[in-house]
Amino acid sequence: MLIVGSPVSPYVRKILAILHLKNIDYELDPITPFYGNDEFSELSPLRRIPVLIDGDLVVNDSTVIAEYLDEAYPEVPVLPKGARQRAQARWIEEYADSRLGDLCIWGLFFPKIVAPFVFRRTPDEEAIAKVTDTELPIALDWLEARAPAKGFLFGDMVSVADLATACPLRNAAIAGWTPGPARWPKVAAWLARIAAQPCYARTIDFEPAILATRPEGRRAALEAVGVKVAETSFGTDDPRASIMLR
Ligand SMILES: N[C@@H](CCC(=O)N[C@@H](CS)C(=O)NCC(=O)O)C(=O)O
Incomplete structure (x- = not known):
């Protein structure tokens, strides 16, 4: 399972905490949405993170992703009963x-x-x-x-x-x-x-790898705190304006 998005995004953080809570293994492509490439626009038409890719399934929006995870991995639920x-x-x-x-x-x-x-x-x-x-x-x-x-x-x-x-x-x-x-x-x-x-505290450990590390060192910094970083990325070098800024 791949999660696309920087762990500093609150919406990505929510999903990572749920994955930790449910003990689900994942890889992370820690891109900032403004740096997504054209393929990212295909995956995420609003150019937003997170995106979950599970085999040939692509799920957008953290609420929808959280519900998918709760239905597919119900052992440790994050939605209450009733x-x-x-x-x-x-x-x-x-x-x-x-x-x-x-x-x-x-x-x-x-x-x-x-x-x-x-x-x-x-x-x-x-x-x-x-x-x-x-x-x-x-x-x-x-x-x-x-x-x-x-x-x-x-x-x-x-x-x-x-x-x-x-x-x-x-x-x-x-x-x-x-x-x-x-x-x-x-x-x-x-x-x-x-x-x-612990599921949430782990996400705090990821922050310095993004907030206090230059882009070229982020991959190694994330790996140093136990994140499996995806081999390939949907990121590019040039930022694009957000839909919100247009
Ligand atoms: N409703 C979406 C919101 C996601 C969202 O707005 N993510 C921000 C990052 S914190 C983003 O990708 N922003 C880029 C943009 O709006 O251009 C969700 O829950 O996933």
């Missing part, structure tokens, strides 16, 4: 992917980390301040009212909804913003419990 809980899990995952993703990735991580280095764009500090001072606090207040006081959203199991929530907030943390325990004590403690899960 229609009501599954609906709740799917909604929290959707909220995290869409709203937290928008705020943490497009509102923070992209302008502060990706845009200056990949596209040589200067961050719009006013727009960033709106995200950190107003929009993220509103989203976090909503989560604080729903965060579990102990364990995870559905008891002891680490669900896709727990992982989906933690992943974009990790990118916010990389970009310098974390939900403080004074205002969001339940969220902060819940995120710490997720971060302590």
